[in-house]
Amino acid sequence: MNKDDRKLFVLDTNVLLHEPLAIYSFKEHDVIIPMTVLEELDQIKDRKRDVSRDARVAIRALEDILGGEITPEEIVEGVNLPRREDHSDASGRLSIFPDHQLDFTNGSLPDINNDNRIINTALHLQKKHAPRTLVLVTKDINMRLKAKGAGILMVEDYRRDQLIDDVRFLTKGFHQFEGNFWDYTDKVSTESYGRHTVHKVPLTAFGDEPFYCNQYMLDDKSNFCGRIVEKTETELKFLDLGKDRLMHLEAWGIKPKNIYQGMAMQALMxxxxxxxxxxxxxxxxxxxxxxxxxxxxxxxxxxxxxxxxxxxxxxxxxxxxxxxxxxxxxxxxxxxxxxxxxxxxxxxxxxxxxxxxxxxxxxxxxxxxxxxxxxxxxxxxxxxxxxxxxxxxxxxxxxxxxxxxxxxxxxxxxxxxxxxxxxxxxxxxxxxxxxxxxxxxxxxxxxxxxxxxxxxxxxxxxxx
The missing domain is CATH 3.40.50.300 (P-loop containing nucleotide triphosphate hydrolases)
Structure with missing residues (x-):
């Protein structure tokens, strides 16, 4: 890839606290850590808080790459990220930018706090490395707004661990069928294991609906309720529970007040x-x-x-x-x-x-x-x-x-x-x-x- 096609990602401190190994998450693109970020990590690492561990892990990760015989000039210029099995696609470069050497008195934002210093650093690098695309990455919503207003063209949240775009799409652990479940299929095979009854039904009866192991199934017209115990490419195998049985479960004198609590209690017990x-x-x-x-x-x-x-x-x-x-x-x-x-x-x-x-x-x-x-x-x-x-x-x-x-x-x-x-x-x-x-x-x-x-x-x- 041409150097001009590789992006420059400037990371805020909170990104490294959110995921200490975030430097490996940008594939073939280059990562820049402002010196101000290192100073903030240094202040956080000795605090008696849970986040201090993440700061120490981030610092050690940077030391593993930039320590040893690496010269100060190479650190500023950029060092190739080492290969890691869990981040095999990381092939960019990592550098530390000495923003403390810059005079920000005439910067876009007043040099009164670390957030402003990091934003001014990103503005300086955006101008210096044009036409390469520079992206400021921060978990701070207000900082993203300030950076946009200050003139940074690309500002993003760090979402490597974001698996869905909208919480409304988060799986609820159950699927509710309209009508009567048994109207969806007439091809059912049943097996008994002591007190338990297990049904097998063809997966094609439910179209493209995704199902998962231990997902509950219920309908809105009958007493049907089941829990999927196995899913293959062709069929679903589920444990027959029944709404009445779930509603009569009891734990320490507590009974479910609705079917959702019934499903929860069944899983808990x-x-x-x-x-x-x-x-x-x-x-x-x-x-x-x-x-x-x-x-x-x-x-x-x-x-x-x-x-x-x-x-x-x-x-x-x-x-x-x-x-x-x-x-x-x-x-x-x-x-x-x-x-x-x-x-x-x-x-x-x-x-x-x-x-x-x-x-x-x-x-x-x-x-x-x-x-x-x-x-x-x-x-x-x-x-x-x-x-x-x-x-x-x-x-x-x-x-x-x-x-x-x-x-x-x-x-x-x-x-x-x-x-x-x-x-x-x-x-x-x-x-x-x-x-x-x-x-x-x-x-x-x-x-x-x-x-x-x-x-x-x-x-x-x-x-x-």
Whole structure:
């Protein structure tokens, strides 16, 4: 490829924090890291926050390429990216631009902060390397607007881990047929395995509709409900569940209030499903179902040894040391949803407070910070990872790879309540794992359609 045909990508700091190895994601094109970005990474790497690890990984990746016998002149000019098995298409060059040597007093934007300095650097490089195309890549929405207004022709979000363009297209974990399911096909073969009935139907009966393993199927005219256990090129094999049976499931005294909760409870109570992903609006029952199922599986059925509850707590690493008590007690302010759920599960007991304390000891419920989960191997446990919508794909990967033998992971989140600056519904790690795991036979995903918390919560979800 001609040099003028290769693009120049200038990366903002938040791109490297979002994905530390982002420098390998631009194929044959060249990547430029302004010196200001290195300074920001240096300031972040020693913070007591989860993001500091990503900063250190990014710095080490740059050191692996630019360290050793590379001269300062070569670093500025650009060094060929080394070949990596997981990024075999990366063949461009990487360089560090010494923007601290430039005089930005007459720049397009006042030199008052790092964002403006990076934008001015991109403007300088756009002019210097014309007619080559220069692209500023940042996760910061406001910075993208400022850069456009300042005169940068190409400004983009970093979306390498974005698997869908619109969250409305995110798989919900079930497919609802119009009418009666059995009207779609008359070619059915049935097998019985103890209490379970499995049907096989030809795939051609449903046109081009995509189906996935452990996807639920239901219709709107009959009692039909099934879960796909196997899909081949010619047929679907699904477990016959039935809506009535799902609605009569029970875990720790909790019964489903709608069919979506019924499907979720069936997946939660199945020990053969290692990962259950629950999505849906506030008040749909995600946390309540997860905790009820966890207590049932640990205390009543004895299938697991303990319950570990964790969630994303961005500010916890800096403030946790100032709180009194053990790690579990320090985590209490961030896990109010879990303790609220335990109160609901035991509100009718003679002594609710005593019941909660007894169950927390009996089920060995542990509250853990996500910041301290790295390096662990969790065995024979039910792990509830709450508020997943605020995690990146790499953070969720780190958590999922902690799960050892005999462990069930329950991930839940609401994509309408993302609190972090650099994530949207389509770039959230929760969206990422829903799409990545939809073909995995050890996982199930259910969108809990409908608010059951209260009529006030339901009205607010629909009208606000």
């Amino acid at each position: 199945d020990p053969d499903i290692d990962l259950v992903i629950l999505t849906g609006p506030a008040g749909c029952g995600k946390t309540l179902l997860a905790m009820a199922a966890a207590l049932e599986l640990v205390v009543e059925r004895g299938l697991y040894d303990k319950v570990i509850v964790t969630r994303n707590t961005p500010e916890i690493a800096e403030s946790i040391g100032f709180l009194p008590g053990t790690e579990e007690e320090k985590m209490t302010p961030w896990l109010g949803a879990i303790t609220d759920t335990l109160e609901v599960l035991h509100k009718n007991d003679v002594n609710p407070a005593g019941s909660m304390n007894y169950i927390m000891e009996k089920a060995n419920i542990q509250f853990k910070s996500i910041n301290f989960m790295r390096g662990r191997s969790i065995q024979n446990s039910v792990v509830i990872l709450d508020e997943c919508q605020n995690l990146t794909a790499s953070q969720l990967k780190t958590m999922i790879t902690r799960m050892g033998e005999g462990t069930k992971l329950i991930c839940s989140g609401n994509l309408a309540q993302i609190d972090t600056n650099y994530l949207t519904a389509v770039t959230s790690g929760l969206t990422y794992i829903v799409e990545r795991f939809k073909d995995f036979d050890g996982s199930a995903n259910i969108y809990l359609n409908g608010v059951v918390r209260s009529r006030l919560a339901e009205f607010a979800e629909e009208n606000l």
